[in-house]
Amino acid sequence: MQTPASMVMGIVFAPLGLVLVFTAAITPQWREGQAHLAVSGPGSILRSGLRPHGLGVRPGALEALLLIRSDGLWESCLQMAPPELKHCWPVSGAYQKDPRVRLAQGLTLTSLFLCGTGIVLACIGVRCWKDLPLRGVAAAGGLLMVLASLLSLTALSVYSYNISRLGLQDHTYNKQSQLSLRPAGAMYFAWLGSCLQMLGGVALMFSLKRTKCPTCPACPELPACPAGTCPENNKASMHIYEVSC
Template identity: 65%
Template structure:
């Protein structure tokens, strides 16, 4: 009767879940977020015009403070007025886009997604739930790729988290060139990425146990075997005529 090892089941569950979480983190623009208070004066005419439909326009010649919510991802940034449905998103640009650390994180995350996808494909082929004997080396090779993918995404997340408040900043001014009073903090997508990366490492590590074959309980003196023997070379079995031999998967 077919029996899939628990380590393979754990790996084939955790690895795809980690991939989904890392992919979700990669495409969402909430790696960091912050709030900035904007005083609307004469220069805020365009913003006031856009907010009139929301009932938040400022009177001519008066000053009104608006709380802006800014969020950045790897490929998209967004700006929203608090307590309003007015929100605008755009592809990353400017100093943030050209920052070498952002480009490094983008490359690491894309490499992680690619390797994890290939690793999961190999693991699915190796587990082979429709046959009695899994392809252990294939499954373990897939697990190795998943572990590497998890480590790559962890490295990218670490770089981004360490430099979170400095990404896209003007070195000569030490503050953001567009939002000088913006206080940036880690956001939800970053946590999704950390969780997904850890699940990738756990799932890949579980699949790596596939390299080791279980010992045959009927033949304790023999090395690891693929099946518990219908093997006639097992001395403990062949020397005993009253022992029933069953072919089962290990």
């Protein structure tokens, strides 16, 4: 069987998009911010007793340090330099309870499930080991991929629109550090993966349309030429398999 180009696009783009979205979902790099903090002197972060989770810095050792805060859907990280110290922990507090974060988590998980199911259906529908594909099954898999893409794009839109307001009431050192949060690398991977899922799903949906079989001038009422009856297509039975629909 000669697999249609639309099916090839679907079974290539969709798994790649699924991998990118899954990688972004488990990475604590949806948003990040940097700030320079005063370690010594009046009003410093150490004098005020606001020590970051699990990171110990001796008073008087440094004059200033760089604070890097990053958050994901299920994990947050805090890095200080110098010295190079990094600590990660599961999301908690107001950030974890924020309904917009919970919405993004639910939409992302549902998107991954739908895309995985769509890929399974697409593999069953393409049936490269058979002469004829199951076009309806492949198109159903493409529809699930499109829905998965829409869900992940919705999650990304909600998160990016509220990125500077998610759980900040629990950010105890935000007022002193003036930490400005912006989209991080994982979100760009998720955007790319969602677009690839959309392309793969649309390509598989287009494969639902049957290709037109060539007709024989000698017998135009037939969808394909019987073997040996048409001078133009007298190529034995192998040609019949190529034009079968």
